[in-house]
Amino acid sequence: MRRYAGRLAVALVSVGIAAIAVLGQDRAPDPVAWAYGFVNAGPDPSAPPCAADTKPHDCSWPGRPWPEDGKPLRLPGSDQTYTISQVQSFWAPADWYPGEHPAAPDIVKFGHEKDHLRACGHCHYFNGMGKPENAHLAGLPVNYILQQMDLFKSGGRKPADPRKANANEMTQIARFLTEEETKQAAEYFSSLKWRPWEKVIESETAPKTRQSPAGMFLPLDSGGTEPLGERIIEVPQDTDRTERLRDPHSGFVAYVPMGSIAKGEEIVTSGGGKTIPCGTCHGDDLLGVGDVPPIAGRSASYLMRQLNNFQQGTRQSPLMKGVMKKLSTEDLISIVAYVASR
Numbered sequence: 001m002r003r004y005a006g007r008l009a010v011a012l013v014s015v016g017i018a019a020i021a022v023l024g025q026d027r028a029p030d031p032v033a034w035a036y037g038f039v040n041a042g043p044d045p046s047a048p049p050c051a052a053d054t055k056p057h058d059c060s061w062p063g064r065p066w067p068e069d070g071k072p073l074r075l076p077g078s079d080q081t082y083t084i085s086q087v088q089s090f091w092a093p094a095d096w097y098p099g100e101h102p103a104a105p106d107i108v109k110f111g112h113e114k115d116h117l118r119a120c121g122h123c124h125y126f127n128g129m130g131k132p133e134n135a136h137l138a139g140l141p142v143n144y145i146l147q148q149m150d151l152f153k154s155g156g157r158k159p160a161d162p163r164k165a166n167a168n169e170m171t172q173i174a175r176f177l178t179e180e181e182t183k184q185a186a187e188y189f190s191s192l193k194w195r196p197w198e199k200v201i202e203s204e205t206a207p208k209t210r211q212s213p214a215g216m217f218l219p220l221d222s223g224g225t226e227p228l229g230e231r232i233i234e235v236p237q238d239t240d241r242t243e244r245l246r247d248p249h250s251g252f253v254a255y256v257p258m259g260s261i262a263k264g265e266e267i268v269t270s271g272g273g274k275t276i277p278c279g280t281c282h283g284d285d286l287l288g289v290g291d292v293p294p295i296a297g298r299s300a301s302y303l304m305r306q307l308n309n310f311q312q313g314t315r316q317s318p319l320m321k322g323v324m325k326k327l328s329t330e331d332l333i334s335i336v337a338y339v340a341s342r
């Protein structure tokens, strides 16, 4: 009987492994689904199929529809007026503060409608501040941006959670750009000044949220909180200004576990016996050195996504792979809490 039970257990485990292999395909186990815009590890709906020649936007979820009502919309300190479909346009998105940045190249302003390649300014904003579900680009070194565009193209930078459709879209964007457009966009975003706009709060709880189709968490209009646990929940400081109006001045709040900032500081500054201090390469202020990118004060979910991608090997970096090797998920959460709070 015991022997039978043992065989049954082995059989069940094998069935389980087969089921995981089928369900997950190449999906890595994902203790940090929140960093990719999901509440749980799979199986959620998979991302739309995205082959090497799929037009970029066809790889993404259709966004939330915003019916045109013709009403003029404004933002404080902006002399521009737009309607909702202009604000949300893929091919000529609203540029609320044109006086705050140099003239943007056409690829940043318009993308290519014929290839379903959305304007960089639609997702990353004209000031390059971006949002947690994409990336901030302002002030990144030109060579670093070019190197990352090459990695996207070659398949060397993918999300560890393949449900993250807009990262697949980003890969296809890199593939559909001309060399000249890539260079112009890299120089444009690199020339912009980055400013901190993320508030990091240690807390037992976080606001109750809903998921936007693009992969951001948005506080419920009805309010309420829930236990935070071993997660970071990052939300806009003002949902309407971020989601509907795409206000490039309106920042974010990250709720991080109690005590995580001090734990993170210890690992980041000393290596905590597990890794190399981050400042060795990213600079003591973590604002980057040469072509090594700045990390201080950037979006907590963006940072976590990248650290997890390095650790899982879906984003290639010989240096960061070594750095991540011995760090646990709890270590990564603490590191991210500290780095985002700088």
Ligand code: HEC
Pocket (backbone or CB within 6 Å): 107, 108, 117, 118, 119, 120, 121, 122, 123, 124, 133, 134, 135, 136, 137, 140, 145, 148, 149, 158, 159, 166, 167, 169, 170, 173, 177, 185, 186, 293, 305
């Ligand atoms: C559909 C929205 C979208 C558009 C349009 C878009 N991107 Fe992205 N971009 C993303 C997402 C999502 C990421 C983050 C991927 C990840 O999680 O690794 C990203 C990341 C990047 C990064 C990496 C930043 C870093 O710190 O490593 C660069 C560089 C970049 N984009 C450049 C561009 C350029 C140039 C354009 C216009 C030609 C553009 N993107 C258009 C969604 C977009």
Ligand code: HEC
Pocket (backbone or CB within 6 Å): 267, 268, 275, 276, 277, 278, 279, 280, 281, 282, 292, 293, 294, 295, 303, 306, 307, 316, 317, 318, 319, 320, 323, 335, 339
């Ligand atoms: C040995 C040098 C080195 C050390 C130490 C190092 N990094 Fe990096 N890091 C890099 C390089 C180089 C890149 C750019 C990617 C590449 O070229 O491989 C990078 C990229 C990153 C990125 C991605 C940034 C982006 O824009 O997407 C993050 C996040 C990051 N590092 C965090 C950290 C943290 C946190 C630590 C400390 C625990 C750390 N790094 C330690 C060299 C290092």
